[in-house]
Amino acid sequence: MERSKKPSAIPVSPTIPTPQVSISDDNSRVTASLPTGESVEVLLFGATVLSWKTAKGKENLFVSSKAHLDGSKAVRGGIPLVFPNFGPSSNKATEGLPQHGFARTTKWEYLGKSSSESSTLPNSSGDSSVKLDFGLSNTMLDKIPSEWKNYQFGITYSVTLGRDDLETSLAIRNTGEKDFEFQTLLHSYWAVDNISDVSVSGLEKISFADKVGGGKEEESGAITVSSEVDRVYHVDPSQGIAISEKDKPRFDFTRDMLPDVVVWNPWIEKSRTMSDLAPEDAYKRFICVETGSVNWNTLEAGDTWEGGQRIKAL
Numbered sequence: 001m002e003r004s005k006k007p008s009a010i011p012v013s014p015t016i017p018t019p020q021v022s023i024s025d026d027n028s029r030v031t032a033s034l035p036t037g038e039s040v041e042v043l044l045f046g047a048t049v050l051s052w053k054t055a056k057g058k059e060n061l062f063v064s065s066k067a068h069l070d071g072s073k074a075v076r077g078g079i080p081l082v083f084p085n086f087g088p089s090s091n092k093a094t095e096g097l098p099q100h101g102f103a104r105t106t107k108w109e110y111l112g113k114s115s116s117e118s119s120t121l122p123n124s125s126g127d128s129s130v131k132l133d134f135g136l137s138n139t140m141l142d143k144i145p146s147e148w149k150n151y152q153f154g155i156t157y158s159v160t161l162g163r164d165d166l167e168t169s170l171a172i173r174n175t176g177e178k179d180f181e182f183q184t185l186l187h188s189y190w191a192v193d194n195i196s197d198v199s200v201s202g203l204e205k206i207s208f209a210d211k212v213g214g215g216k217e218e219e220s221g222a223i224t225v226s227s228e229v230d231r232v233y234h235v236d237p238s239q240g241i242a243i244s245e246k247d248k249p250r251f252d253f254t255r256d257m258l259p260d261v262v263v264w265n266p267w268i269e270k271s272r273t274m275s276d277l278a279p280e281d282a283y284k285r286f287i288c289v290e291t292g293s294v295n296w297n298t299l300e301a302g303d304t305w306e307g308g309q310r311i312k313a314l
């Protein structure tokens, strides 16, 4: 007998595309992409972000064609992490530490992903961001530098890929019983078409430590590059910073708890001394604007320090 009221079929909701995350077969890299096409790639060695591309496939980070990606040396390009010291080992706290510390030359652990809630709006292209977490602790160091044998720490580094931005943030915990001091920087190599067309704004009239000429200087206009530049600025995190090319905004920086900014380009002569920087005119293709804390932070036993940056690609 025909039923007069047939139960209607339960509508199947259309599949909402979600971010894709994959780990390379050799467990050396993690790649994530959004349904809209943006992507990010992180090398577990140093938790170095190697690539950040827009939906149209434009690369936002510079990586040298001679960069070592096999774990034999810090990567020349992308976003290497500076921790626990910036520059060469220079005092008791940094005794035995390599230039820019050990975080960029140690293999990190991939801790997992999370993504923001899917939009239920019609025509939505799915989740709008995906966060990848990486971890490093003192037990993972191959060789513990002498002074650091006394300290214990756990770091979570989060890389969040959004529709038009990338967030990289650090949570550093002192898991031991002794206080320690550290510096840290997100040593980012931003890709540009030609350094001669680049300007960095937001640092005008702020005094900087000049690592090339020595001493303290300040400049009234935006920074342009026509020789080696290596400067350390101390500037309130609420101050916005931007990189422009041919006067068109290219990258916009928002900082959280990162009061220092290093601006670096090696120019011609210094580039020639760097065996892992290629091609020959590579210095034209990037500018390092590195946000972080060059001032030493004291992290007391049991405490956590947090800081990060959000970069909008324009």
Ligand SMILES: O=P(O)(O)OC[C@H]1O[C@H](O)[C@H](O)[C@@H](O)[C@@H]1O
Pocket: 074, 099, 100, 211, 230, 231, 262, 263, 264, 288, 290
């Ligand atoms: O060659 P690296 O150890 O990677 O350092 C590269 C550069 O890093 C920072 O930007 C420093 O301010 C520079 O003085 C240094 O030359």
